[in-house]
Amino acid sequence: MSLFKNFRLPVFFIGFIFSGVALGGELQGPKLGVPVEAGTLSGWDISIGPDGRGLPDGEGDSRSGFTVFTERCLRCHGQRGAGGLGLADPLVGGIGSLATDEPLKTVGSYWPYATTIFDYIRRAMPYDAPASLTNSEVYAVTAYILAQNGIIGEVDAINAVTLPMVRMPNRDGFVMFWPEEDRK
């Protein structure tokens, strides 16, 4: 074993020095990227963070969301979004279950930010026809899921102003591993 160590150590240091030189620094690009106007990118910039910046116009509540859900989501996510055998992830339920022997992770019980619901449904759902819902339909079905989880009321309107203000039950349920703990 000690032989092994004596042999590896110098190699490790050489490798370390080389990798510093080889990536990043010394390489130069030809700078051929085509400049674009920051203001013209709303069609590209579809990601919505917790601050809600970039959320579009439109709104909806749980009642209009029920129609969207029934027509576009129910077949995969089950009655009232409760999931079921052979179905896709449940979207409702499990609040208070995370520290038990049978934790149930759903949008309601687990997700820390409501903006993520809008962002994800708008880009990826319904699974068989992503990006086909109107912005108001996305707000509405988001409101439906939030209301089914008891996080907002049946008549609360969800829009660019109210969505980032929704406080999710598991907002403080995460310990951030990065960058606090630098384990690169």
Add this chain to the structure above:
Amino acid sequence: MRSELEASLVAKNGLLDRRLFMKGGLLAGSIAVFAKPGRVDDTSTEAAINYEAPVFDVQSASQSIGAFLPDSMKTPGAIFRGYGKPAGAESSVQRIILQPYGDLAPGAGIAMTPLQSLEGTITPNGLHFERSHNGRPTINPDEHEFLIHGLVQQPLKFSMDILSRYPLISRNYFIECAGNSFFNSNLFSEATQVSVGMIHGLVSGAEWTGIPLSILLDEAGLLPEGKWILAEGADSAGMSRSIPLGKAMDDAIIAIYQNGEMLRPEQGYPMRLLLPGFEGNMSVKWLRRIKVTSNPTYTKDETSKYSDLMPDGMARQFTYTMGVKSTITRPAGGLVMNGPGLYEISGLAWSGSGKIIKVEVSADGGTTWAAAALDGEPLTRALTRFRIPWKWDGLPTLLQSRATDEAGNTQLRRDVWSAQYAEGQLYHCNAIQTWSIARNGEVTNVFI
């Protein structure tokens, strides 16, 4: 002979000194007895010993040599083809496909690398694992555009044509899905009988060639408030992940080639992000956009999924680095031992924290350990092959491997790993995994 083997024991139950397999080593002169020591699947030492060579006589004038030669020497071979394929006899070597939602969502699932059928450290492109969330898109490279924007001085767009003029680098790296080895995780309370490919085959190794991302970010000009990037794919899951800017500027690559050819569609054709050592989901495939942000975006796949629930109900988030891990790929689940005798144990080890410095193997369920030989110089965040000779005495045995990386991380026992997490938690399972060898040569996955 017997005493020589005994003398070279390095741990209990038959683990032997690597020099046993070396020229002029402990077996010199007697190697013929173990004609094919490495084969676990089809060639027994018995068969090798009983083989009778045909009588060879082509000297008479009326003889043609054809009677003595294999068919392949008597018929013209197949003609040239534009793109090669594996030998027909290897057609059963396939990725293992799991679709958890069945027909409801057939494009959400995994295709795993059949590790039991492969050797070395480079995964053939057609067998590289795939994890996709809504199928594999078809992207026209002539129309594909890549945007960098957000907290930069100048948003920039790049076509594939433009990117082809940038300097490239080539590196060997593994990519591993955060969900790899879930058959060894808290998702299961009892061990499931599946092949090593099914347990650990959400890892693959390749030589990736691409443009250091730092070059393109520098070109756009980072603003001081920028601390993260959001990377987005052009697939119908709109895969998106937040990545600390430090990683993006360090060793991140926009990969365009995989083992020398353009990326496979499964791996993100025509371009993907590659974050060495980080959970595979973050190496966003079919990359179309990078937005520099001041905070994480908290996308679905960094909150709902790819976060690690603990028993107290709190979840670890942004657990990016793939832990140090190893697995014995031969003998392993999916293979059968061919009688007692000498074998080469072969396996893979890797770590998201750097190089593998040590792999130990145990043939007695973790009581005694022997250092395996590392095949070739271990590379940073790449697969490392390890090997060790083993003389199986034919008795029931428990085989394990345990890797250590240059940062000093070592794999934990499964029960110790498991206790850190909640019921059902499957991500980042890098616990030691155990193969049980039965008297009849059957290899099964067990929890101990």
